[in-house]
Amino acid sequence: KAGVTQTPRYLIKTRGQQVTLSCSPISGHRSVSWYQQTPGQGLQFLFEYFSETQRNKGNFPGRFSGRQFSNSRSEMNVSTLELGDSALYLCASSPSARYNNEQFFGPGTRLTVL
């Protein structure tokens, strides 16, 4: 079974631009969570989608948004990029809504904002 895939793997943008990152979960997984990883703040939860619905959201500004499609693939969008948005963005998929399910992580998208 293929793992979680994220595209692109690396991205360079300039301040003010917007960016869209994509995550394809493991086949059959319906829950997708997104995390931002930076050296200063560590790993922080962005949001979670299940069956095309956002069920949970972390403490990030409205510039960060996401969506999930009927095939469970998910995208996250960051508008009006700031230098501080430079980070590794990880997505993780889980088979169902059970709380003890393991989250399977993708390799991440490294975003650099210049």
Added chain:
Amino acid sequence: AQTVTQSQPEMSVQEAETVTLSCTYDTSESDYYLFWYKQPPSRQMILVIRQEAYKQQNATENRFSVNFQKAAKSFSLKISDSQLGDAAMYFCAYRSGGAGGTSYGKLTFGQGTILTVHP
């Protein structure tokens, strides 16, 4: 809000020796799950071990075991017979077991511990 603290930014161990990574957490919930994840230089997060809070028995996975002290809110990871491939950043993570919107899909991570394994 729940918090997870890893007080050891870096640890080192000799190959074949044993090392223990510390983690403490703060929560008012009684139902939750704790995890240790490994992140090697490739950045791929890999689950090492999982502990359900309602289980008194400490979880073990081959060379990896935990010491779960619920009253003390402590969740340490012991790696036995350390191997060069164990070198990575290790994260302790908390997940609420309660129902409700703030529980869905959210792992709360500690700051991580960089483990170096010396040959």
